[in-house]
Amino acid sequence: MITLEGFGKDYGEFTAVESIDLQIDAGETFGFIGPNGAGKSTTIRFLATLLRATRGRGEVAGCDVMNDPMGVRRAIGYMPDNFGVYDGMRVWEFLDFFAVAYGIARSQRGPIIDNVLELLDLGHKRDDFVNGLSRGMKQRLCLAKTLVHDPPVLILDEPASGLDPRARVEVKALLKELRRMGKTILISSHILTELADCCTSIGIIERGQLLMSGPIDQVYRKIRRNRTVEIAFTENAEAGISILRSSPALRDLEMRPDRVIAELETDDAGLSTLLNHLIAQGVQMRSFYDRDPTLEDVFMSVTEGLVS
Numbered sequence: 001m002i003t004l005e006g007f008g009k010d011y012g013e014f015t016a017v018e019s020i021d022l023q024i025d026a027g028e029t030f031g032f033i034g035p036n037g038a039g040k041s042t043t044i045r046f047l048a049t050l051l052r053a054t055r056g057r058g059e060v061a062g063c064d065v066m067n068d069p070m071g072v073r074r075a076i077g078y079m080p081d082n083f084g085v086y087d088g089m090r091v092w093e094f095l096d097f098f099a100v101a102y103g104i105a106r107s108q109r110g111p112i113i114d115n116v117l118e119l120l121d122l123g124h125k126r127d128d129f130v131n132g133l134s135r136g137m138k139q140r141l142c143l144a145k146t147l148v149h150d151p152p153v154l155i156l157d158e159p160a161s162g163l164d165p166r167a168r169v170e171v172k173a174l175l176k177e178l179r180r181m182g183k184t185i186l187i188s189s190h191i192l193t194e195l196a197d198c199c200t201s202i203g204i205i206e207r208g209q210l211l212m213s214g215p216i217d218q219v220y221r222k223i224r225r226n227r228t229v230e231i232a233f234t235e236n237a238e239a240g241i242s243i244l245r246s247s248p249a250l251r252d253l254e255m256r257p258d259r260v261i262a263e264l265e266t267d268d269a270g271l272s273t274l275l276n277h278l279i280a281q282g283v284q285m286r287s288f289y290d291r292d293p294t295l296e297d298v299f300m301s302v303t304e305g306l307v308s
């Protein structure tokens with residue numbers, strides 16, 4: 001649904017994006033991860049037909065980004081990282097304005113606006129002036145305007161930026177609902193926790209380079225050289241700690257009042273062997289928990305050595 005082949009962008013002698021190859025399939029929610037200045041917005045603005053590539057090409061929903069920009073614009077709903085609302089407009093008028101811009105017939109605009117307002121839980125704000133809305137409501141409204149023409153692809157640049165924690169949770173719930181509706185979503189963020197539980201795949205970009213991309217579980221497996229295990233002992237804790245310290249797989253051991261956290265260079269079979277050995281030695285445990293890596297773990301592992 002979204003393809004980049006060798007995409008790069010220079011501004012004079014400065015290279016914002018070197019060369020990106022990327023494939024996002026239909027129905028995916030793709031998280032574009034990287035710090036501010038990494039090249040996320042440059043890539044997104046190219047896909048939204050707002051700037052030309054220095055090299056390479058892109059395709060969205062079968063339309064070439066540079067050769068068929070109008071086809072791309074019909075296929076996407078684009079939400080920039082910074083957006084404005086128009087003073088003096090009511091919420092429904094704001095959406096009607098964009099519906100007209102997309103060429104939607106007058107007879108269809110009313111029902112479409114009502115449906116979008118219901119989906120975004122903005123029905124009670126229908127007649128409010130947009131400049132009087134809270135930041136979170138304006139964010140919802142901007143997302144609503146990307147949906148009036150029912151595009152198959154959504155390109156969202158930092159959609160939860162500046163929102164309070166409750167509003168961020170609501171935005172993530174909306175993204176999950178849009179995915180259930182069959183939308184293909186490209187969402188960028190430098191706040192990793194925003195993407196951890198709503199993306200099917202991710203790409204990590206740093207200094208204009210796409211360092212890794214793919215289904216999120218595959219990315220986790222690629223970087224998971226070490227396993228982090230949390231163990232809460234109930235009896236024979238000293239024996240358990242001794243067993244851990246003697247393991248050749250041990251890389252780090254952190255002692256806490258109620259548990260220990262062991263970092264081990266091993267696999268599933270090695271963890272199973274360790275657990276069986278602890279039990280055989282009479283060590284009793286309340287829990288033995290193999291902790292999954294976080295997106296922060298992934299990002300730090302992938303970018304290690306790149307940042308000076």
